[in-house]
Structure formats: structure tokens, C-alpha cells
Amino acid sequence: MSDTPGPPPSGGAGPSSTRKEPPSGSAGPLTTRTSPRRGAHPLARFLVRRVLLAVLMAWGITLVTFVLTNLVPGDPVAANLGQRALGDPAIVAQWRAEHGLDQPLWRQYLLHLQGLLQGDLGTSQQSHRPVSQDLAEFVPATLELAGAAILVSLVLGVAFGVVAALRRDRLSDHALRVLSLIGISVPTFWLALVAFYVFFYRLQLTPGSGRVDAALGLAPAVTGMQTVDALLAGRWDIFSSAVAHLVTPALVLALYTIGLLTRFTRSAVLEVLGQDYVRAARAKGLPGRVVLFRYVLRSALVPIITVAGLAFGSLLSGTVLVEAIFAWPGIGQYAYKSATTLDLPAVMGVGLVVGVVYLVINLVVDVLYGVIDPRVRLQ
């Protein structure tokens, strides 16, 4: 199983045998070949269908998050009021009314939906602020971290996978396969603790907790991403501090996806390398670089993109632990705190954001399929 990914890369016995050439670099021939049958542009039709489906899924997410959060045992009142205040029924009743918990469940859901349509995610019980405002503050920090991690994993994972495939069964291949095995099997929270201990405490190569040095303070918020905001403000000291703080958590977070991508890329590239058109291209005397990037990688990309999309999801769940250990103020920490204090609106808000991110990623992956592999649109 481990060496053959789910979706078969192009070039199996199927449709591609009817093609003489692999998909070429330009988009031109693709669109002509998949010329519309019913007037509308096929890509547009494809997009509309996917977006509609995504909206339906988003509604499903609201229902699931609402039901799940309300199934949690324990009374939010107990988690949010002090022990003495709990003894006063007037305070308890007022608190429940303030947070709409005195309404029947179905009504709470309808009110929740109505709020969502107006862009209102409710008010957090812990911060006493609109959840949307909280999320606007925490999501950029996580995006910065997860974005850096996915970038690193795409670059390294694909590069490692290609190297391993090209040098199959040699020492570098074995070394990379061991590395990817470690990446996949080591638990993230453990790795985070060890990395923090080794690089910060022992070797003093990286800085401590947080996003920038406490003495510097944060750059004025524009995007909420420290690296970008520091550049916008022209503060090189904050920028370098922010980058230095980003390195270890991003690499820790990326290690799993690097391992995953290395394995999938390796097997996808190996499969394509054996194809006739690759051999033919080489026989024609095309330079190795052209063969690799235009012929091999392009065909191998479909399974890689599938895995990358899935990997982004696991990255988001990994942030909860990594953020806790590196004191990174993102949605992971927010979600953890909300869950432990039964802050239901905040929990639902985080659930919704993560769900929507998944939907968007899946949508992007689907669209990319269409761009890379015309057969997807033909169906």
C-alpha cells in the first residue's frame, strides 16, 4: 500500500494510451480539446457546481458543529462563573439569558444560523467580544504559521520525493525514506517539545516563546501576520525577530507533511518515469531538466496535489499542539481555551473556520485537477 497512492497517476493503461503526447505546458490545446458541448464554459460550469456543493457543505458544517458542541456534557455556567457567583441564582439566570442559553435548542440553532447569515458568529463567553473579532485576531497568526509550514513542506517534500525516485534504491533514497518515515510517525507535540528544548534551550539557536521578542513589541496590525506587518511598517528588527520565531514551529509543523509528500511524490514519479513517452523524450535527446519538469513532474502532480490538500488539514489540527508549546497566539490556542471553558460560540466559530478552510482547499484542489489533467473536466 505504502508505495502506491490511491488515485492512479496518468499514464496507466487507461485513457493516456490514446494520447501520443503528455499534457503540454500551455493551456491552449486543453481548452480547445474540451470545447463546450452545451454552450457554457466547462470550467465555469465545473466551478459553479463545486461552489454550490461547498455552500451545502458549509451548512452541514454549521449543523454538525452546533449539535456536537451542544452534546458536550457539562454546563458552561459552571465553567464561566466563579464558585461564589454560582451560588447566586440571579447571577446564573442573568448569565444564561445574556448568552441565549435559556432558549430551547432548536431556537438557539435558528438564531445561530440567522446570526451567521448576517456575519455574526455570536459573542465569546470568555473574552466577552464578538467571536468574529476574536477570530480576526487569531486566524492570521495561524495562517502565518500554517502557510510557512505548507510552503516548506511543498518545496522540501516534492524535492525529496523526486530525488528519492531518481536515485531509487541508492543511499540517498534510503536516507530520505527513513526521514519521511520519521516525519510521519513522530507525534507533533513531542517533536515540538524536543525541538524547543534542543534549539532554544540547549543550542540557543532559536528564540523562545511567542511571535516576536517581547522587548520589541508587535508591529502595527494591518494583516495580522507579523512578518508582513513588520515589512509594511519598515521595521527590520521586528521582521527578523518574527522570522526567527517562525522557523522552529513551522518546521516542526511541516515535518509530518514533508514525510507524507516525500513518499507520495517518490511513488508518483517512479510510476511516470517508466512510461513510454518519458523514454521517448529522453531518446529524442531532450535535456534532463526538460524531461523532469515538463514530462515527469507534470504527470506526477495529480496525486501530489491530492495529498497536499489533505496534508493542509492535518496541519491545521497539528497547530493546536504546536501553538500551545510555542505560545503562538493562533486559533489552536483559542480553540483549546474555548473548549476547556465550554465557550460554545467560540468553539462553533473555530469549527466553522476550519471547516470552511477545508472546503476552500478542496475546491482549489478540484480546480487544480482540472487545470493539470484535462480528463477530469471531460468527465
Added chain:
Amino acid sequence: MATRSQTAAVLLAGALALAACGSGGTPQAPAASGSKTLVIDTSFDLKTADPGRTYEPTGLIVGKAVYETLLTFDGADVTKPVPALAESYELSEDGKTLTLKLKQGATFADGAPVTADDVVFSLTRVRDMKGTPSFLLDGVEVAKTDDSTITLTSQAPNPALPFILPNPALGIINSKLAQQHGATTDAQDKAEQYLNSSSAGSGPYQIESFNVSSQVTLKANPKYYGPKPAYERVVIRNVEAATQKLNVSRGDSQIALNLSGDQVTGMPATLQVKKTASANVIFLLANQDSAISGTTPNAKFVEAVRKGVDYAGLLELAGEGSTLAPGVIPSQILGALPADQAPARDLEGAKAALAESGLSNPTVKLEYPSELTVNGLSFQPLAERIQANLKEVGITVDLQPAPVTTALDNYRNGKEEMGLWYWGPDYPDPSDYLVFLPGKTVGLRAGWKEGSNKELEEAGEKAAAAIGDEAREAAYADVQNKLNAEGPFIPLLQPSQNIVTAASVTGLEYHPVWTVDIADLGVK
């Protein structure tokens, strides 16, 4: 074949990517000490910076720095309230009226003077907003007699009031400024958002930025009328205990507040480690409601548990700096039982009591919050140790751990057969511990209804009305001795609050109400 050059190219690309990432990792110079920034790492328990709604440990640290109260405590001594915004106070002989004289010359951060009207508004707001700390002023009428005199009147004798007033929740806010931003003295109050981003107080610090789950930044109040604090900027960060230890060891922070006894052993000699018994008392409860249990209401059973627990072993588990709790009132507070009355194990006595109880090989359920730690001490090993202790007596304990929010539900509804919990003082006065009596908040959680123990209830009423330190000490000692003899609670210990600071930080004292007074800290 071209594969060799391809491989080289890809390897090079990978190496470049790595190098690009690596170059960002160049070590930062440690925070410049000239800028006088103090970094405090703590596990956040924080909801708000509005003093009228503050009740969580981290919030009290912030509240203490930003707002001033009428009275306060000197250092860590909580047995004697001292002047703050009020220069003097006097409690009437019947204990019902507290008269306070305001200090002249105190100003808010915007330069406005602190007036009697601000005091009346602030205290009335806390009481009537029905927030978490409202109970502090339950039944207390606040009035201004003249421009510099405030009277607080209670229906029943309230000798605890001078001990309640130092609570940062009762910080005095600039009423004009707060009212412009929606402050009212009822549940309609809308000033919280404003108070979370700016400070309307007269304290030595102002809020620079405030975030309930990651970081709070304070800056020195330039208009503070008192002595200037030593640190210009103070950053309070939300950091896990394990990470706190590494940060403070490497100078990334100067203070770590939440380390356990294990974590502070073997700290580098360059750091100061302060171990002080906290004011949190961990106790066992045995439900007295026969509908909940057929075993625990048996007085001889409770005696067997009380004698069967290996207190010395638990103390060792809790670590250095912890102390045994002779009664429910912790050692810092007036009325605490002397340390030589601390409980000790009496295994034979326990077995004898169990034999007398008429129960044979009883099995009980012990519920506790599994992930809760008090001052770094986790409840899980404590519960396991108690289970082992009682096994030797002949009592089988069935451990029932649950997440704190779930466990709290059963606890506060009085549904636990046996429970392992703690009580931290709401204010450092023994009257806060009358909640353990029959029919009161914690008494009811142990299924102990009003009228279950008339003698004890009368002793409680007497203690509540006693005036004068000596009379109060005697009355509360009496209540606790009776509670230990006949009550369903078994006080165990006060875990150590371990605070680690950099060598440069001076003047740190653990305070049972607000943990740390940042303005008291100095720099060496």
C-alpha cells in the same frame, strides 16, 4: 543518463530552501535590559480587564497593576488591611458601618482627581452589575458623606469588609470616563470593551494591549502620583508550564509563575526560586446525603477516612514549600489553626473506626477534576495516593476522574459520593470559609443540609458576628475544630506556589489574592 545532473539540481534546490529557512534562525540578542521590559510567563486564566467583572488569577494581576483600591495589604501580610486610596478606615462597634477617609491628591491616568463620587460609582457598579465578583459587596450600601468620606453600611455585622476591599475587583474606576463609554451601575453596563483596551484607573500601570488568550502588555502610567514603578513595560504572556521553565532559564522571560515542585528542582543557580505555601486548601468531601450514598454519611466512615489518609506522604508528593492544612482556613489568614494541630495518620485508629461503622469492605466513588492542577500540583496522583492509603484501611476507592467542567457539575449539584477539590480564598478573611457549614455553598455540595448540625451552625453565626481580632480568632478556631470532629470535610494540604525569577528581579512576594504586585518589583 541525465539523472545525475537532475539529482544535483534538485538536491541543490532543496539545500537552498533549507538554507533560506535556516538563515532566519540566527539567534536574537537577548532583550535589551536597558529598556526595562519585564516579561512574565503564566498559564492564562483571564477573561476581562474590567475590574468589576474580574475574578481570575491573571485578571487580578492586571487589575492590581492598573487600578487602586480603597484599602490594600502590605507585602504578603493579609492579616492587616492598610490604606491605599483611603487614608484611614474605622469599623463601628456593631461591625455594621465602615467609614473611610479618602486620600487627597490621588489622580487617574488622565489627570482627573479621584473623588468620592468615583468610589460610590465603582463600588455600586460591581455590586449591581451582577458579575462574578458582585457577591463581594452583597448587601453593602455605599454612600458619600462628604467629598472625602465614604460610608459602607451592611445590615448584618460585616467585620470582613476591610479584608474584602483590597480585592482588585473593587478597583476604583474613573466614573466620568467610564460612563462616556457605556458604564452603568446595573446589568445594562457596556463598558467592558472599553476597559479591555484602555485603563480608567489610578494605578501605576496602564493597559497597552490586552488579549485574553495570548498576551497582555502594560506600560507605566506617566501621570502616576505615587512612586514610579521600576519597569517601564510589562509583558504578561500565556505560556505552558514546561515552556515557562525553559524561557526563564534562558532569560527569554524574567518571571515564571506556574512551575510545579518537580519543575523547580535543579534550576540553575542564577535564578531565584520562591516556594510559598499557597492559600489554596485541597480537601476531601464525603457526601452526607443518604440518597447519594449509603456509606459516606456514616460518621465512623468519615473518621476512618480522616485517620486513614497518609498526610505526610501527600505532603511529600506536593513537594517542598507545601504545608499540611489543620483546618479549612489556610495558614495566611486570621483564624487559621496552628501548624502543630496538623493531621497525622493513625492507621489502627482508622481500622477501628471502620470496624465500628458496621460497614464491611465498603466501596466508594471518588470524583475529581483530572486535568486540573493547583499551583502546578495535579489532582491525579493525589487521588491515586489516597486510593492506596484507604485500601490499607479496608476501603475500596473507585477513582472517577472527569474534565473539570464536567466534574464541577456533579460537585456543585451535590451529587458526588466522595470528592477531591480545593478552595481558594475569595478574600483573605475567615468569614469566606463559613461556606463549609451546613446549608451553605460548599456544605450543600457535600449534601449537608441546613439544620444537620445545630451546634456547628450556631458556632458559625457567632464567628460571623465576632468583632476584634482575638474574639474572631477564637470563634473561627472553634468552628474549625467542630468541623474537623463532625463535618464531612477532610482538609489535606496547601500546595506550594513556586515562583521562579531572574536574578535581576527583586522584591517579589507571593500574594494569596493577586499572586504578584508588579509595581512592587524592583530591578537589580
